[in-house]
Amino acid sequence: MTALILAIVLAFAAGWTIGHRTARIRIIPVGALATEDEEALLAADRARFEEIAEHLRTDAQRDSDAGSSCGVPHHLYPETLCTEPTGHYVRDRDSHAGPLIISGRECGGAAWDEPKDPE
Numbered sequence: 001m002t003a004l005i006l007a008i009v010l011a012f013a014a015g016w017t018i019g020h021r022t023a024r025i026r027i028i029p030v031g032a033l034a035t036e037d038e039e040a041l042l043a044a045d046r047a048r049f050e051e052i053a054e055h056l057r058t059d060a061q062r063d064s065d066a067g068s069s070c071g072v073p074h075h076l077y078p079e080t081l082c083t084e085p086t087g088h089y090v091r092d093r094d095s096h097a098g099p100l101i102i103s104g105r106e107c108g109g110a111a112w113d114e115p116k117d118p119e
């Protein structure tokens, strides 16, 4: 009986230690003085800011990569933008193409030529 109780207490202690080590809530040690608290919180905020800034940098990089696409809007559905590379368009040979978007909803795909100027 004693061995069982000891085993339960030991399992609980191990679970407690592992659970708190891998917890998603991070404990920020703060000092005894208000200024030490502020410094610790400021350092944590700065670390969080650096993390977010790094995410923004990678997002901006991805956006600039996406910016190399043609982007010409469809003449009837201006929300539909060409996703082919810049400068690809040749009439009757390489038409604009992209996901067809009508009223903010994607409705399949579209391929289109630019409308001919009336002569």
Ligand SMILES: [Zn+2]
Binding pocket: 070, 071, 072, 082, 083, 084, 088, 089, 095, 096, 097
């Ligand atoms: Zn295009």
